[in-house]
Amino acid sequence: MDFDSSNLSLDCLILIFSYFDEDDLIRASGVCKFWHEAAVTPWLWRQMCLQRWTFCNVTRSECGKGSWKTYYLQRSRLEHNMETGRSGADYTCRSLRGHTGSVVGLVYLVGSEADVSGSASVVCSASTDGTVRAWDVQQGVQLWATPAQSPLCEITLDPKLGTLFTSDTTGRVSAWDGLSGREVATFSTSSSGCRLLAYSTEGRSVLVAGTGRGSLYTLTSPSLSQLSHHVVFDTFKIDLLSSSPDRKWLLAGIQGSADTSPKVFFSESLSCPSEDDSPLCQSLPISGCCAAAFLPSEPARLVLIHNTHNRSNNALSVFSISLKKSKYQADILVQQVETFQLAVGTRQPDVLLQTQGSDTLLVATANTLRVYTLKGVLLASFKDHTQPIAALCADSFRVVTASRDLSLRVLTWKKETNTQRALHSKFHLLGGSHTMSRGFTKVACDYVSIVASVQSVNGNDVLKAYSFNS
Known part of the structure; x- marks a missing residue:
């Protein structure tokens, strides 16, 4: 019929x-x-x-x-x-040249996360040559460059304001207008090698700087006026700095230190300090922290990779953070909800950690990327590289690993029949000649492009920009 x-x-x-x-x-x-x-x-x-x-x-x-x-x-x-990654047919690769030093950081000033309308992606890079440079990823051209100053150590972005922040070897923190590269404010910490973190809380945009002498400065964004200053670790360099997705909590720590424990702060007590009280903080019951990250879908859950008691291997622990208020005071409560030993061979000084959703952990050590559940179940292990993984970026569609073997590996998430997601290794993106470089060191991505820095033999690092065709 x-x-x-x-x-x-x-x-x-x-x-x-x-x-x-x-x-x-x-x-x-x-x-x-x-x-x-x-x-x-x-x-x-x-x-x-x-x-x-x-x-x-x-x-x-x-x-x-x-x-x-x-x-x-x-x-x-x-x-x-x-997913197919055919050079020329599926993507184009451009070399972005201009730096005369090592690239110390990459951030997307304008990125495409879910929009495929064809708008340009803009990446900003900071270098030991003392400059910040902005690049049009799709066109492969430099948009602006800042005047050279002392060698830069760090770069971060306030996405709400479109303001870039850098720190240099003299302890100077600078704010730069993202559209023009114009310097709009500076602040001196008198301590080299500051780690930077920009976020917004309670309608206020702030910048947190962790110094080489163990202090935390909280500054207004973008004017860089001081809101608070606290000595957290006393002479130890703060090199772990992270905030929860809801910006309620801030983690500060010393990477690999067996003598100190990372601390969690109630961020409002840093950005809106009272006259008499110290910031609200709590030490975590671990030491030798190697990496830390909050869970995107569970902002009160903090994941840390740290040394075990016998220091023969690394462990991964998950902590739940909450605020307990009474009539006269407030306290941060920290509770360990999960802990497990990482795979044999992951006792490495350089371990990378990324989190996805509420239950997925990505751990990269040496040349291996592993995927775990929050309870320690190993879901997958990938040995796509021949040399150590130097950088890692991930979003809800794909994962990109950058290696010293001068290749990027692109892996994509797929929804399985039981609604769980699985990671599938797809293809390599090559970065050039080993005779001219020592491999990839940094990587960043938005939805339609990937940008990575190549450490050059002559000291003038190059950016490789991969734009995918829609």
Whole structure:
């Protein structure tokens, strides 16, 4: 019996089409005018977008009429290109040259997370040559460069204001306008090698600087006026600095120190200090911390990799953080909720940690990337590199590892039948000649591009920018 759609209402046909995939809808749209009207209904394509990408935002796209359909098709093509990684066909690679020193950090000033409308990605890099440079990733051109100053050590971004912050070897912290590269403010900590962290809390944008002498400065953003100053570790260099996704908690620590324990601060007590009270903080019951990260979907959960008591291997511990208030005081409560030994061979000084969702941990040591659950179940292990992994970046679609073997490895997340996600290794992106460089050192990515720094033999580091075609 032939199917007759003439007796169906448009709403009924749309309901039937809701069970179709993209190829079926495209074919159905060519059957007749009535089917075409149903098959291009924005509601259908919106449903498919939200089922496949829960974090997509078509309002940021400039696709025009029928934007949900255009968004879905563009993004599908982009993901296909990022999964196959064919040079020339799926992506273009450009070398960004201009620095005359080592690149110490990369940040996306303008990045594409869920929008595939074709807007440009802008990356800023800081170098020991004393300059910050902004680059158009897709065009491969430099947009601006700051005047040279003392060698830079760190760069971070206040995404809300579009302001860049750097620290140099003299302890000078500078704020730079992201559009022009103009210096807008400076602050002297009198301590070299500051770690920087920018965030917003209670409607206020602040910058936290952890110094080489163990102090925390909290400054206004972007004017860099001092809000508070506290000695946390006394002469020990703060080199671990992280904040929770909701900006309620801040972690400060000394990497690898067996004599100190990392501390958690209630961030409001740093940015809005009272006259008499010390900031609200609590030490964690571990030492020898190597890496730390908060869980994106569980902002009160903190993950740390640290030494075990016998120091023969590293352990991973998860802590729950809460604030207990009484009539006269408030206290931070820290409770260890999970702990497990990492795989044999992960007792390394250079260990990288990234977190995903509420239950997924990425740990990179030597040339191996491992994926764990929060309870210590090893989900996957990847040995795609021949030399140590130097940098790691991850988002809800993919993971990129940068190695001293002068390659980037792109891995993508896939939803399994039981709704759990699994990581799949896809392809390499090569960075050039080993005779001219010593491998990748930094990596950053947005949704449509990847930028990594290559340590050059002559000391003039180069950025490699990979733009994927949509």
